[in-house]
Amino acid sequence: MxxxxxxxxxxxxxxxxxxxxxxxxxxxxxxxxxxxxxxxxxxxxxxxxxxxxxxxxxxxxxxxxxxxxxxxxxxxxxxxxxxxxxxxxxxxxxxxxxxxxxxxxxxxxxxxxxxxxxxxxxxxxxDEDWPLRPNLRWLRDHGLARLGALPEAGRFLDPPVSVLRYNPERRLVARVPSATLPVVVKTAVQADEAAAGLRLRRRLESHGIPVLPELADPECAAHGISASPYWGHGDLSGGDNDPATYRAGQALAAIHGMGPETSTDPTADVADLIRQLAATRSMITCLFPALEAPAVRLTGRLLEILGAVGPHAPQQVLVHGDFSADQILVDGQAVRIIDFDRVRTSDPARDLGSFAAVEDIADPAGAGPAAGGRKTAQLLEGYHAAGGHLSQTRVDAWAAFRLFLNSVDPFRNRASDWPAATDWHIRRALELIA
Structure with missing residues (x-):
């Protein structure tokens, strides 16, 4: 054909x-x-x-x-x-x-x-997205000046401003000109009233983690706005870059080595795991009733593998929470890790499994017995060299978890093959934890 x-x-x-x-x-x-x-x-x-x-x-x-x-x-x-x-x-x-x-x-x-x-x-x-509208108007009237951004006259989000991502009723990411480098501005519905994101960024920088500087101040954060200077030449998903991938693995090990700021609660992590699994299973059953049985089977198996608490549970560390190649900006061999919105304490294998799952999603035909491919192998090499230790079994289990959660994305992103893609996500997840 x-x-x-x-x-x-x-x-x-x-x-x-x-x-x-x-x-x-x-x-x-x-x-x-x-x-x-x-x-x-x-x-x-x-x-x-x-x-x-x-x-x-x-x-x-x-x-x-x-x-x-x-x-x-x-x-x-x-x-x-x-x-x-x-x-x-x-x-x-x-x-x-x-x-x-x-x-x-x-x-x-x-x-x-x-x-x-x-x-x-x-x-x-x-700009009249109802939940986003208040924060977008504050950005227009107050935020852009605080960030040093220089939109031209007229509608403040029209060219030369570029919309990079738009998730309706959730967030908008735009690249805005400034006197020096362009600024990437994210406006979200959810406000960061306590400026927790700013404190996290400073803490990451103090531990030598390669991140971009945060340009937004607490007032911006209170209106759901964060910003960084535009940097690099794309992200790690754009092609093979073994040195940069290796360095990203080292950086991830450093994040995991920072330790959480407060005492961890493994039961809270398991409760959230249960909630996410149940919500995904419910949505899949609604979208594609024929997949209800494998979705139920996958949910039960993931909970069995990942839901352990007590002495046999893995150590809880600070994790990125949404780690993948497109969260790693590159400039030659240099890297910057971005989007720490889902930082939490959890099993360190969660981040590696997430990365591997997204690599499999990008190349389903190249998926092998273990999760991930060349990039995942390079990432793990850098991770282990920096002192990180993980078992492939745990990485595969968390990859299956990410695959299951992402099984709704082909529908949400209006993929032309969303029924087949959703089916593949679930079959691939089951393969990894068979």
Whole structure:
């Protein structure tokens, strides 16, 4: 099958799976309109591509989309969001649209079918993403000046500002010009009132961990804003760079060697593990009922392997919590580790397993008996050289955990092959802990 024909077939498979999901979730009558590029484009009267989905079964769905045929345009004006909900919550969408109109905003309601008043889709620009809007406005009015950023006149997130990532109702990452180096600014819904992120960054720097300087102050943190100077030439996922990967392994061992600031509670870590496993199993069962049995089996096996407490539990250390090649910026052999939002105390194998799982996801055809590939091997070599010690069994188990949690991502990221990709994630996880 040619690449073009394969793409058409995969999109047809995705559309069939999306329609089946919408049919099962009759509580959200507008669901299919925000899962299908063509339907949403027809509804809006312009060409759009859905890039990210946040779906709460039987409650609501919100998607981010990019507009226009030129997908290389990075300004916020090329992004938007669309949301639909259960009929009893349509009033909330109406109130948001009314509030936006009163302030000259661009949120509007669209009814795809005049015969069904309960099918309503709210649409708006990125800067009127409702949960993000307060922090984005504070960034515009106060934060950019504090960060030394210099956006040009007009809409403050339009070019030359580049949108790097947009997760609707959660966070926006943008690259903003400054007098010297560009600044990468992250605006999140969740505020860091206690400036814990700032304290962590200083602590990492004091231990010689290669991280980027934090430009945001406590006032920025209280409005969900963090920032660093733009650095490097991409990240470790962009190609083979053995020296940089080796150094990243050494840096990870140094993080694990720092020790937590406060006493650890293994039972709290296990409770969170149980919560994440249950939530993922529930979502997979909703998205793809045929995978319920293997998801239940995988959940039980992971809890059996990773849920130990007491004298047989692994030592709890400070872990990155979301470690992968795209969290490691590179400039030649130099590295900087980024995105410490999920730092916690846990099993050190968690970070190595996470890295290995993401490498497998990037190259499913190259997956071998153990988790990960060439990059994981180089990372482990640097990790062991710096004094870290881990068993491959634990790394594989945590890789299976990351694979399971990420099994929802093909759907969320609107992958053309999300049904097949989700199935692969779960099968691969089961293989690693067989």
């Amino acid at each position: 040619s690449t073009a024909l394969q793409g058409v077939w995969l999109r047809a498979q995705r559309r069939e799976a999306d329609r089946a999901l919408a049919a099962r979730d009759a509580r959200i009558p507008g669901l299919n309109w925000v899962l299908d590029d063509d339907l949403l484009s027809g509804l809006l009267g312009e060409s759009v591509r859905i890039t990210r989905t946040r779906y709460k079964p039987h409650t609501s769905a919100v998607v981010a989309f990019r507009r226009g045929g030129n997908w290389t345009i990075d300004g916020a004006g090329s992004y938007g969001w669309a949301s639909t909900t259960a009929p009893e919550h349509v009033g909330k969408l109406q109130r948001r649209a009314d509030s936006s109109r009163e302030h000259g905003g661009g949120v509007r309601l669209v009814r795809p079918d005049d015969r069904h008043a309960d099918v309503v889709v709210a649409v708006g620009p990125l």
